[in-house]
Amino acid sequence: MRARRPGPTTRLRVEEHRGDDVRRHEDRVLTEEPLEIRLAWPGAPARRVWTTLRTPGHDFELAAGWVHHEGLGRPSGVAYCTDVELRAEQEFNVVTVTLDAVPPRVPRQLDALSAGSAACGVCGSDEVDEVLARRAAVPWSGPLPSPDLVRRLPGLMRPRQELFDRTGGAHAAGLFTADGSLLAVREDVGRHNAVDKVIGSRLLGGEPAAAAVLVVSGRAGFELVQKAVASGVGALVAVGAPTGLSVRLAGAGGLALYGWTKDERTVRYT
Template sequence: MDTAPRPGPTSRARIRVVSGSGVHDRRDDLATEEPMEIRLAAGGVSRTVAITMRTPTHDFELAAGFLHGEGVIKPGEIASIAYCTDEDVPPEARHNTVTVRLHGSHLPELPSLSRNFVTTSACGVCGTGSLDALRRRLPHSPQTDLTIPAETLLRLPELLRARQGIFGKTGGLHAAGLFTRDGTLTAVREDVGRHNAVDKLIGAAVLAGHLPLHDHILMVSGRASYDIMQKAVTAGIPVVCAVSAPSSLAVDLAREFRVTLVGFLRETRFNIYTEPDRVVVAQN
């Protein structure tokens, strides 16, 4: 019987606090960071496609979102997702190994994952295919008439922050939130990695059959990088907002695929880097 404990999203540690009032020891909550191996299986054949560092929550969504974002699977191709019980996986590692079984008798070709690779919690673009591959498999604009009032965007950061439960305990996690056009928060995912939080969010939509997300807004708690934009583009999300700055590649990708990219969304201001006409600003 497998009795190995399942890792949780937080871990405890003894720390020494030094402040102006003195020194004292206490216990503290840390955001858990552990590896997760993603295996792809079909027709009796299994292959490891990635190992990523993540916070152990919503692991199946993470696997589904990662594979979709990399162009490995399409919605509807997943038959099942489960923690691995293969004999080569020791009991203590089974909750860190996820097998995604596909319909069909053969594994797909993996041009964008031409080698097994490790992604850290900070880097989501490692091992991805070229931008040309992204152009070949995706339309160049979201199929939507979505427009968003500026007032709606300004509410998003506080709504997201209020739902960051694990961040409230640890102070060490990124978050991604999915909003409807009227600013209703429909889902939040947290992780030590920005890209993992987005993969979990999009993976939930993959498994629920809700893609493409043409009528939604993605909000991330940190900066907007290339890998965040790639995942948003593959999910059909037309508006991406970030608390911090975008990178130059993120702006280039948003411009090419006609995604509205908003940065520095804080308090009463924000910057629009691409497709500004989707944001309706009241004139004084």
């Protein structure tokens, strides 16, 4: 029996309490399942390089974006794994990314689930230097949005956050031009996955990974700045706050970083 592809939301029954009133009804929550990413290149069998918890949907984009952000190369193909030893429930939770050439570094195989990218948890100069070594070959040299437009960008992305509207549990990432034209939006339970998906959508569509602005619905953590620098975007706009390390990396990587962004306010850190 062929497995069913998991959907982005899960339907269930809930009991809602409002004061003394109790109401039982149907609700939807965001789906969260593991995705194992395998990597293959000429002369090498596919190997597991990462496992992350994600919201099903746009899995190929997530895998392509992750490989790109880790500096492993531009994917030439992405497919669900068809190994006979996979259980039925794993069929749509294992993806193989194929490269045309040997990657510049061979990532170690990881056995544990992660809530972020391989850059999560770094804290020192060596790690910042390692990220900068994987930055885009050509930094962004095009125009950047005005501060007035920066304040409006989260609001321009908001109508496309359909999973958030249905569940209240999804992060979003969106790519925009310097004049505010929307290029792509993706949602996921993990903010890092949302960024991988939106950049992966560009790569698999044959478009450049870089754009003028990357907008994220949460805070500007180090892993999001790392992905922005690796993709060569010009600015990262966050609804929430940055960290000290993310500000440091943005400055070193030439990334314009904005936090606390709302209609009436934004703060530029670089």
